[in-house]
Amino acid sequence: MIRVLIAEDQAIVRNGLKMIIEQDEEIQVVAEAGNGKEVLSLLERTIVDIVLLDIRMPIMDGMQTTKEIHQQFPHIKILILTTFNDEEYAIQAFQEGANGFLLKTTDSVTLVNSIKSCLIGGMAIHDQVAAKLMPKLLKRESHYDNSLNQMVALTKREIEIVKKVGQGKTNKEISSELLLSVGTIKNHITQILAKLELRDRTQLAIYAVRNDYI
Numbered sequence: 001m002i003r004v005l006i007a008e009d010q011a012i013v014r015n016g017l018k019m020i021i022e023q024d025e026e027i028q029v030v031a032e033a034g035n036g037k038e039v040l041s042l043l044e045r046t047i048v049d050i051v052l053l054d055i056r057m058p059i060m061d062g063m064q065t066t067k068e069i070h071q072q073f074p075h076i077k078i079l080i081l082t083t084f085n086d087e088e089y090a091i092q093a094f095q096e097g098a099n100g101f102l103l104k105t106t107d108s109v110t111l112v113n114s115i116k117s118c119l120i121g122g123m124a125i126h127d128q129v130a131a132k133l134m135p136k137l138l139k140r141e142s143h144y145d146n147s148l149n150q151m152v153a154l155t156k157r158e159i160e161i162v163k164k165v166g167q168g169k170t171n172k173e174i175s176s177e178l179l180l181s182v183g184t185i186k187n188h189i190t191q192i193l194a195k196l197e198l199r200d201r202t203q204l205a206i207y208a209v210r211n212d213y214i
């Protein structure tokens with residue numbers, strides 16, 4: 001069972017989201033919150049797999065909440081669901097630790113599939129946001145020292161994995177395509193992150209785009 005916490009300040013929207021995602025028998029909404037502080041409080045006493053999080057909330061907004069969740073509960077996935085079709089919001093969200101960024105116009109099937117994808121290591125991003133985001137990522141100066149990263153020698157196998165992470169594929173999908181175990185893929189990614197001094201899979205995907213691996 002996938003345990004979801006919905007964080008949205010409008011009760012009617014929370015209720016609607018709950019009805020939509022619980023149509024899938026594998027998903028259960030175990031908690032609801034109206035602001036970021038409530039989210040953090042609930043996470044201290046509730047077992048949650050993924051937080052469905054709005055950006056605009058009172059007391060503590062979605063961006064700060066994302067940062068706090070990522071720092072305090074790094075095992076919990078975060079899927080942003082917002083009205084803001086803005087690539088800068090998406091960039092900030094991913095930098096703070098989000099695993100996905102969807103618009104509230106997203107259809108129910110895509111929403112449910114995105115929740116499941118984030119849980120197995122994938123990334124979810126709305127097509128309209130991605131169309132504006134990718135060109136900016138290619139032009140944007142790296143948050144890290146790219147000159148140093150480019151000096152790091154990756155093996156042929158590591159480069160294959162970086163490419164596939166950049167394409168948004170999960171560990172299971174990569175393992176199937178490369179005929180390796182999921183555990184081996186996880187180990188490779190851990191080594192790659194250490195080599196490139198990157199924090200997580202999201203930053204590795206951005207690195208792949210910036211360095212023309214995809």
